[in-house]
Amino acid sequence: MGRSPCCDKVGLKKGPWTPEEDEKLLAHIEEHGHGSWRALPSKLAGLQRCGKSCRLRWTNYLRPDIKRGKFSLQEEQTIIQLHALLGNRWSAIATHLSRRTDNEIKNYWNTHLKKRLAKMGIDPVTHKAASGAPVGTADDVRSAKAAASLSHMAQWESARLEAEGRLARESTMRTAASTPTSITLHPINLPEPTTSPCLGMLQPWQGAKLDLESPTSTLTFIGNNNS
């Protein structure tokens, strides 16, 4: 498959966006909406940016429904648990954290959460206690069970996401005009949220009692199982 490079055109600006550029992009999107990103820069006089850069700036920064600033404890828990389930599928994780962008979650994971897990002797990739890590023997059994459970859940969730993707595509093709395109998630039977050994790490930092509501309970489940 051939691909034309997007951002190698001479004369296109790179690097941080200026307030003026933000203003131009915002004004344009407010007026025309965001449709064809590639065509957008040519419509915007004076904006020497490639469409890809415009899209990124919009989705990660300018979108009005973006929540910025510190992550709450609840959000941290959600990220950790979803990462245990989904791995580095940041966009999928972001859909479960309302108003957070995948880029922001990814950055937060790489700069904060990953290090914390490592410090706790937990492998941030597998979410299992790292070999040789100081984990209590009683916990070992629990951790192993939890890991096995999470592994199974991960497979389940992957399959579910694929199915959802297919369904979403099919439904948009079939009923493009009439049907709302919101994706409804189907219930998954999660074990106790605390089964992920790494979640316990959040408690001492906050010194507060955790309200360990299942992170995925923030999802809007419906009762029907059509899969």
Next chain:
DNA sequence: AATTTCACCAACCGCCACTAA
């Protein structure tokens, strides 16, 4: 006060999936 090191995060890059011609 000057310099170095570290941490954070916005933005870039390359790849993939999908679609239209």
Next chain:
DNA sequence: GTTAGTGGCGGTTGGTGAAAT
């Protein structure tokens, strides 16, 4: 069936400010 164009995703980089020396 093939090719080219586009949007989106995840990994990575580089600029900047804060902290340490």
